[in-house]
Amino acid sequence: MELTPLRYFLRAADRENFTQAAKDLSVSQPALSRAVAGLEKELGRPLFERDGRCVRLTDAGRAFRTKAARIVGLADDARAELVDDGRTGAVRLAVIPTLAPHLLPGLLRDFVAIRSEAEVRVAETVTAECVRKVRAGESDLAVLSNPVPDPALHVERLYEEELLAALPAGHRLADAAARPSLTVNDLQSEPFVLLGEAHCLSDEVLSFCRRSAVQPVVLERTSQLATVKALVAAGHGVSLIPAAAAGEDDGIVYRRLTGDRPTRTVVAAWDPERYVSKLTKAFLDVLRGQRAG
Template sequence: MELDQLRYFLQVACDGNFTRAAEHLGISQPALSRSIGRLEEELGQPVFERQARCVALTDAGRLLQGRAKEVLVILEDTLAEIVDDGRSGRIRVGAIPTIAPFFLPELLRRFATDYPDATVVVQEQTTDALLKDCADGKVDLAILALPIEAKYLEIETLLDEELMLVLPPDHELVSKPSIVLSDIEQIPFVLLGEAHCLSDNIVSFCKQQSFHPVSVERTSQMATVQELVSLSHGISMIPMMARRLDQSDRRVYRSLSGVRPTRTIVAVWNPYRYQSRLLESFRQTLRAYASS
């Protein structure tokens, strides 16, 4: 049994389809099928039930899936520990889309200055996908926003940031010296799609203040939210880190008076994986940057 066979097997189990798995692995489908066939010959029984358009794990396949993951984790951690010099190597960092473009560039620049021989690979994904990748060891550290439901993962609070009210420049509220929640209760909101936790933060805050925001449009990009607000499609709430980078005069940002909406940014990692000295150095840089 070869390690590549285990990797191929796990990819097919993940995708549930030989064609998609072959594309992800960068090999031909016949080569993948032959590898799985040899694996099944060695085990003496099938690991997949072949169906019309997909495959499903057999009982033997489910047992092998757990063991294969354990074997590859042990191997990867052993190799990482052997080559860990604290200065070079690769770190895989994930971040959600409402954090990555605003928070990561300066963080990565600072880290690269101190550790020029290190490589940081960035993955931008939703919270659920990054939590799974952390648990599976595909990501070494993820930068997310609360709330998070995760077992067996370490969660460290980095900072709290205000969510700023964003308005079109000709909106009647712009001229008000202070804006309170009752001023925006009946105004339509432009929000990110349900997969983005920022929308959950906004809706949760509004519900805590006893009203539900009226959502007229949802989009997948923060920049699109900002542009739709500029076009008077509605109002929204934008994290302070995104507001700092927005130099446009087509939008006006204001703080709410009284209780202000916030979100909590955290770092998440799997404490059961090998923690390299380089990764700890990255966490130290991350802490320092978040508190600056």
């Protein structure tokens, strides 16, 4: 059994789409289909149920997926361990968009200072895709916020980050002199501007509000934190923004909440069953000393 068809099978299983899997692997879709069909013939069982462009794993496919991932992982890890000199090569990092702009500049600067020959390949993407990349062996490490939606990953807490209330300038709650303290209850029934549902920050904001018995009116959803801030500045609503992202933004007043303050826990996550290179361990040591901002 060759490794290439196994890699094709695993990517198709992840994507549930042969065309997308072939694109990811930079091969033609017919070549990927032939490789998977050959694997099914060799095993004597169908691995996928085909339904137009979408494919779904059969029971046999789900059982085989675990074994195939282990085989490919062991082969990749064996090679990685043999060539690992701790100085050259690449660290493949997946990081969520609400952390990347504020965490990466200092992190990469400090890492380059101790490993100038190494390369860091960054994939900025949402939580679910960060997890998928680590599980698929496409990323060595992910930096995201808790909870991490995969119990199989090893999760290490890095730091806690406070979320600040972002208010349009001139908003009734923006004047600290007139209202010295601000609680989450003061935001009750205020229209909220949030990131799209794929972003964990929105889950954190809504979970905090629910714990505090506050039901925000979600007025806008967008995919970029910069757009959230622009909409707040334009008076479309209020939001909760990570402290590291709260700068000198025209039209926005940032305020800390008193009492029960909203926070998020920033973590590193990796697959404990995969080989962790010396370079990745060195990167982790630098990461442990970082704070966003």
